[in-house]
Amino acid sequence: MLKIEHIGIAVKDFANAVPLYEKLLNSQCYKKETVESEQVVTAFFRQGDNKIELLQSTTEEGVIAKFIEKKGEGIHHIAFEVADIHAEMARLKAEGFVLLNEKPKDGADNKLVCFLHPKSTNGVLVELCMERKVQG
Numbered sequence: 001m002l003k004i005e006h007i008g009i010a011v012k013d014f015a016n017a018v019p020l021y022e023k024l025l026n027s028q029c030y031k032k033e034t035v036e037s038e039q040v041v042t043a044f045f046r047q048g049d050n051k052i053e054l055l056q057s058t059t060e061e062g063v064i065a066k067f068i069e070k071k072g073e074g075i076h077h078i079a080f081e082v083a084d085i086h087a088e089m090a091r092l093k094a095e096g097f098v099l100l101n102e103k104p105k106d107g108a109d110n111k112l113v114c115f116l117h118p119k120s121t122n123g124v125l126v127e128l129c130m131e132r133k134v135q136g
Contacts, residue, residue, distance in 0.1 A: 001088070005081040005111075005129045006044070006051035010064050011073050014056050018043050021054060029054075033108045040064050042108040053079075053108065077115070079127035085112050088128055092116065104130070 011017035018029050022045075031044045039062030043054040055076055057065035067076055082088040085104045093099055098117035107113030107129065116126040 001080040005079040006053045008053045008077040010076040077125035085130035
């Protein structure tokens with residue numbers, strides 16, 4: 001694990017949440033992106049080296065909608081940047097952590113991602129992130 005890449009926050013509505021976080025962080029949202037595989041729209045904020053990702057569900061059946069229904073709006077996950085997502089996934093699996101996906105998936109912000117089941121991380125949803133290599 002290289003660093004905390006971002007903190008993901010589940011929100012009901014970008015119309016209210018984006019302006020709130022722009023005021024709170026004194027920073028403009030620099031990117032919005034839809035991640036179809038996760039049924040979410042994301043909004044990113046940067047404050048120095050730190051990033052916040054707001055997550056709004058695109059469907060009532062999406063994981064974010066279900067999370068908000070069960071727990072309310074708030075911190076959804078913490079993401080860690082890794083140098084080699086495949087090696088880190090293998091290491092964590094060998095250490096007994098439960099991976100929610102067996103292969104890295106395309107995530108927001110040009111990342112390959114993998115999530116760890118909260119039952120194996122004391123209730124915290126952990127995301128591993130690795131910058132996608134630019135094809136050239």
